[in-house]
Amino acid sequence: MNVLELRASLALALVYVLRMLGLFMVMPVLAVAAMDYPDYSPLMVGLAVGGYGLTQAALQIPMGMMSDKWGRKPVILLGLAVFALGSFIASQADTMAWMIVGRILQGAGAIAGAIMALATDVSRESQRAKVLAIIGIAIGFSFYLAVIIGPLIAKSWGLAGIFSVTGVLAVLCMPLVKWVVPNGVKVSSGDTLPQKGQLAELVFSSQLWRLNVSVMVLHMLITLLFVQLPVTLLHFDMTLDSHWTLYLPVLGVSVLGLIIMMGMARGRTPKSYLFVGVSLMGAAFLGLALKDNSWWVTSAAVVLFFTGFNYLEANFPALVSSIAPAGQKGTAMGIYASFQFFGAFLGGMLSGIVTNIFSPEAAYLVGAISTLIWVVVLSGLKEVSRVKRITMSLDNTVAPNHHLSAKLMQVSGVLEVTLNSNSNAAYLKVNRDFNAVEARKVLESG
Incomplete structure (x- = not known):
């Protein structure tokens, strides 16, 4: 990569890290910290955790298309401003209802497509994969970092502090986008951004819909987990600020599991490995659904969950890229991202409703049953070679x-x-x- 491409990739990766940190830091904290609000209920917690996914899902494709008309940077700056506004509203909220309003506004800053398009604009074809890989690694890194530091920030400044930090980070991203990221020649590419005329065809594609439903269930389950798990850990006398002592080794072991699975797959994505990933997540939810779990059973279940999650999260986008028709990857990935974020909303809603009516164990059991339906969906997926x-x-x-x-x-x-x-x-x-x-x-x- 030349200096311009390196500068662009690192700056855009940093924008992604700072923005996603804000979204992810809330996940391991909110279910416990929200108990202090007067209108607390499991349903409100579910909406607060997953609410951002609703607007993200609705606006992901339109915002990408808008960047073709208005330019990449104006759309990214607009999205960051809306995201920051939502963060500051959530930080000042004295009820869960207002916090949910802030979370929904956060989701309205749906700029993932515009950022990827800008990365494409400022890089040569021969170096584009490297630029996008750097950004992809940054997204994964932000999740692991957020899950660990979220509880620590909550201990010092509370939930309001997390949202305030999130808003400030979004504001700090703006000068990065404006002055550090170079201006590229806008290229409207069907392999980069969604194209309106391709939507209907790809939504009903016999293979792509299976991957879209899969990523929806995947993110439904991780949201469901984070609505329930922080409360489960309280049963082991683990204060919120000590939850990182579980998350850090669990994530480390699960990454090792991912590396082993990827090595055994040898650059391919066999369908049998997808079933293994789903089965690991199903076994995790079955373990968590048992009453009077020990700390060791809970820890083992979370390791199983994240091993399966990491493998599927890493491989589904590559499968979408391989299956999508030439010149239509942008549309396929836009639809995929919309299902992904809708899954987060669905997970929060489902977890809250089931816990309200039944119990936390019932919510875990719903997660386990979902993996059985998921296996049926994946069974019709054809194996494809990486292209x-x-x-x-x-x-x-x-x-x-x-x-x-x-x-x-x-x-x-x-x-x-x-x-x-x-x-x-x-x-x-x-x-x-x-x-x-x-x-x-x-x-x-x-």
Whole structure:
């Protein structure tokens, strides 16, 4: 990477870390800290934990499309401002109802698509995967860091302090976006951002809907876990500020489990490994649903949960990328992200309702039953090989047509071709045998 690409990737990764820290720090804290509010109830806790997911799900695709019209940075800055406003409202809330309003506003700052598009704009095709990988690593790092430091910040400043820190971090991101991230040449790419005309086709895709439902259930379950687990830990006389002593080793062991599973898979994503991931999460919820659990059983269950969660969270996006048609990855990922955030909302709602009517153990049991339904959904998923996506510019003198597509399909390693006359580009799905020189000659000759 050159200096410009390195600066862009690190700055955008930092923006992602600071923003996601704010969202994630609340998760291991809110269920316990919210007990001090006058209108406390398990249902209100569920809404407060998952409420941001509703607006994130609704606005993820529209905000990405808006960045094509208004520009990346204006949309990102707008999203950060709305996110900060929601954070400050939540920090000043004296009732859970107002806190939920703040959380819903936080979710309205749905800028993930615009950030990824800006990263694409400021990087060369040959270096784009590295830039996006740095941002992806930052997202994962922010989750682990937030789960550990959230309880510690809550001890010193309370729940209001977490929301205040979140708002300040969002404000600090603004000068980073404005002055540190370089301005790129905006490229409207179907492999980067959602395209309106592709939505209906991809929502009902026979394979993609299984992954969309899967990521919805995945994030439903992690939200359900964090609505229940902090309260469960109180039964072992663990104060909120000591919860990190469980989370830190558990996350460490689960990451080790992820590394082992990824190593055994050897760069592939066998369907059997997906079933293993789901089974680990189901076993975790069954263990947590048992009454009068010991600390060791609870700890083991949480290790199982995060091992399965980490593996599935790491592999589902790659599967979406492999299955989505050439030139339509942006739309496929936009739909995927919307289901992901809706899952967070659904998890909070489901956990709150079941706990209100029955018990925390019943909520864990609902999580276990959900994994059985999930296995049925995944059973129809076809195994696919990992592919690489290439975007190549068309010569202005060459008209996109079926003849050109047919010639490109004959190039070594090309699996799928989509020509786009609006962006004057050829979108290719290729394997390791792809011959870029041969493809460029075809595009130049027409």
